[in-house]
Amino acid sequence: xxxxxxxxxxxxxxxxxxxxxxxxxIARIVxxxxxxxxxxxxxxxxxxxPAWQNPEKxxxxxxxxxxxxxxPGFGLATEVLKADVALRGARRGAVEVGxxxxxxxxxxxxxxxxxxxxxxxxxxxAFFVERREAERDRERLNEQLRxxxxxxxxxxxSAGVAHELNEPLGNILGYAQLAKKCPGLxxxxxxxxxxxxxxxxxxxxxxxxxxxxxRQKTPVRRKANLNDIVSEGMCFFEARCERSGVExxxxxxxxxxxxxxxxxxxxxxxxxxxxxxxxxxxxGGRLTLRTKSGDGSAALCVEDTGCGMSEEVVKKLFIPFFTxxxxxxxxxxxxxxxxxxxAAHGGWIRVDSEVGKGSTFEIRLPVSRENSEEKK
Ligand code: ADP
Numbered sequence: 001x002x003x004x005x006x007x008x009x010x011x012x013x014x015x016x017x018x019x020x021x022x023x024x025x026i027a028r029i030v031x032x033x034x035x036x037x038x039x040x041x042x043x044x045x046x047x048x049x050p051a052w053q054n055p056e057k058x059x060x061x062x063x064x065x066x067x068x069x070x071x072p073g074f075g076l077a078t079e080v081l082k083a084d085v086a087l088r089g090a091r092r093g094a095v096e097v098g099x100x101x102x103x104x105x106x107x108x109x110x111x112x113x114x115x116x117x118x119x120x121x122x123x124x125x126a127f128f129v130e131r132r133e134a135e136r137d138r139e140r141l142n143e144q145l146r147x148x149x150x151x152x153x154x155x156x157x158s159a160g161v162a163h164e165l166n167e168p169l170g171n172i173l174g175y176a177q178l179a180k181k182c183p184g185l186x187x188x189x190x191x192x193x194x195x196x197x198x199x200x201x202x203x204x205x206x207x208x209x210x211x212x213x214x215r216q217k218t219p220v221r222r223k224a225n226l227n228d229i230v231s232e233g234m235c236f237f238e239a240r241c242e243r244s245g246v247e248x249x250x251x252x253x254x255x256x257x258x259x260x261x262x263x264x265x266x267x268x269x270x271x272x273x274x275x276x277x278x279x280x281x282x283x284g285g286r287l288t289l290r291t292k293s294g295d296g297s298a299a300l301c302v303e304d305t306g307c308g309m310s311e312e313v314v315k316k317l318f319i320p321f322f323t324x325x326x327x328x329x330x331x332x333x334x335x336x337x338x339x340x341x342x343a344a345h346g347g348w349i350r351v352d353s354e355v356g357k358g359s360t361f362e363i364r365l366p367v368s369r370e371n372s373e374e375k376k
Contacts (some may be wrong), residue, residue, distance in 0.1 A: 052113065077098020226256060281305060
């Protein structure tokens with residue numbers, strides 16, 4: 001009798017040692033920063049079977065956000081013990097231990113201690129995931145700060161260059177216009193001066209974008225309506241669209257609520273999006289301008305049936321000076337400027353694009369308070 005009890009005591013002790021070794025192994029693997037996220041979870045799954053009473057019949061699986069880390073044979077398990085992995089109250093996955101075939105020597109497949117052990121492991125997994133996610137968020141925030149710093153430096157530089165260029169450019173434009181009025185000007189010289197004028201106007205547009213990018217102009221905010229911005233902004237493009245075989249469709253929501261904005265700046269954002277859309281459709285297509293509202297915001301979509309963009313290009317869209325266009329065609333400032341304007345108005349830009357099919361840029365802005373109160 002005494003011998004039997006001693007034997008049982010020894011077995012129980014052996015089980016405890018196995019469980020503690022498992023938790024110790026998990027603590028060690030989780031503390032290692034050189035092991036990847038996936039390797040850690042796979043490592044934890046592999047530490048589980050040896051801690052159970054019948055390791056050779058036991059397998060384990062950890063699931064997290066739809067991903068799966070398991071040891072061989074889990075699919076064959078006939079009974080499974082499971083504990084949820086929850087982070088801040090939300091279930092994100094589970095730790096499961098499976099047993100294949102009946103386990104002798106015990107009525108229950110799983111011991112009470114094993115139930116506590118799996119709960120402890122699920123707790124460790126949740127703690128590990130939370131820590132890694134916090135590290136990732138911190139890293140992302142640091143990257144954003146570094147980016148903002150770079151942008152600020154670029155902004156100061158750009159503003160300086162833009163100011164310096166503005167004056168000589170004004171002179172070029174002014175004298176070109178004067179020269180055009182010169183009596184008896186040969187036809188060819190007249191055409192050349194037209195080109196000088198067109199190039200200077202384009203340079204002036206670039207400088208305007210540079211100054212906006214560097215936020216040198218104080219915004220003047222008043223109640224504005226995106227439908228008016230579209231109507232006024234698009235009249236400059238009608239002739240150009242007709243020339244290049246682009247059909248314009250307007251789908252403007254009736255009674256669209258106002259936003260509080262600098263209409264000139266919003267117009268610049270629209271111009272930048274429309275110029276891009278037209279450049280994406282060199283042999284014609286359809287340009288759709290749509291406005292809509294909902295959830296306390298008003299939206300303006302610029303949709304084209306042009307060349308579309310690869311994922312790689314989409315990722316870099318808002319980086320200043322990123323362009324895929326030839327010199328003279330693009331400066332890489334159109335979208336960063338549009339983004340800066342929209343962000344300064346408390347809104348955001350979303351892009352949807354498919355190579356060969358076209359792109360949609362959506363600007364969303366919060367509607368004016370008065371407006372939303374009127375609607376209540
Ligand atoms: P830029 O037009 O001067 O190159 P942007 O910042 O306006 O600068 O645009 C950056 C890049 O994004 C473009 O060079 C182009 O590759 C891509 N892009 C922007 N809009 C579109 C669009 N509607 N269709 C296809 N590509 C686009």
